[in-house]
Amino acid sequence: QQPVQSPQAVILREGEDAVINCSSSKALYSVHWYRQKHGEAPVFLMILLKGGEQKGHDKISASFNEKKQQSSLYLTASQLSYSGTYFCGTDANTGNQFYFGTGTSLTVIP
Amino acid sequence: DTAVSQTPKYLVTQMGNDKSIKCEQNLGHDTMYWYKQDSKKFLKIMFSYNNKELIINETVPNRFSPKSPDKAHLNLHINSLELGDSAVYFCASSQGWARTEAFFGQGTRLTVV
Numbered sequence: 001q002q003p004v005q006s007p008q009a010v011i012l013r014e015g016e017d018a019v020i021n022c023s024s025s026k027a028l029y030s031v032h033w034y035r036q037k038h039g040e041a042p043v044f045l046m047i048l049l050k051g052g053e054q055k056g057h058d059k060i061s062a063s064f065n066e067k068k069q070q071s072s073l074y075l076t077a078s079q080l081s082y083s084g085t086y087f088c089g090t091d092a093n094t095g096n097q098f099y100f101g102t103g104t105s106l107t108v109i110p
Numbered sequence: 111d112t113a114v115s116q117t118p119k120y121l122v123t124q125m126g127n128d129k130s131i132k133c134e135q136n137l138g139h140d141t142m143y144w145y146k147q148d149s150k151k152f153l154k155i156m157f158s159y160n161n162k163e164l165i166i167n168e169t170v171p172n173r174f175s176p177k178s179p180d181k182a183h184l185n186l187h188i189n190s191l192e193l194g195d196s197a198v199y200f201c202a203s204s205q206g207w208a209r210t211e212a213f214f215g216q217g218t219r220l221t222v223v
Contacts, residue, residue: 002152029209030209032211032212036151040216040217041200041214041215041216041217042153042200042214043214044211044212044213047209047210047211049209085151087153091209098155098166098207099155100145100152100153100154100155102152103151103152103153
């Protein structure tokens with residue numbers, strides 16, 4: 001039930017791009033993305049509510065492929081402030097089922 | 111003005127004790143949640159309350175009980191604490207269930223010794 005994220009961890013140099021994937025075994029109504037910095041609470045990035053929708057947030061954007069039950073988070077021209085653990089959260093079509101993914105640790109180095 | 115606040119921030123207690131964690135939100139949201147984050151950083155939803163009614167009760171031990179005196183508060187009471195309960199517990203709130211942005215409290219680090 002918990003969505004699986006890949007990769008588990010990634011290290012980038014400033015300015016590089018990264019893609020984080022989130023895959024669910026259930027049909028999805030929506031996908032959420034959050035970032036959690038060490039020792040802090042998760043912070044909302046975006047929600048994708050429609051299949052195929054792509055949303056942007058500065059240099060962070062995401063897509064949602066409803067058919068494949070997958071979402072991807074795209075980070076372009078990464079900055080040091082992007083470091084943290086990224087979680088997808090999925091809301092299934094059936095009933096009140098919301099689960100956070102397994103998490104992806106992203107470290108940006110100078 | 112803190113949107114979602116939970117107390118205490120740290121809690122160290124002995125096995126077998128009973129403890130409570132309090133949560134309050136001033137955002138006017140109608141849904142509140144409790145999450146547990148373990149040492150591997152997995153975030154697991156424990157409970158959520160929508161308009162004072164429990165709408166999710168995941169398979170957590172019945173030693174854990176949520177209590178919501180009103181829409182702005184969702185407290186977590188834990189009986190007979192065990193070593194495995196050690197984790198960070200986050201309270202969160204949103205407008206509507208899981209369909210909008212959730213705001214998280216700063217977390218309570220519970221250590222059972």
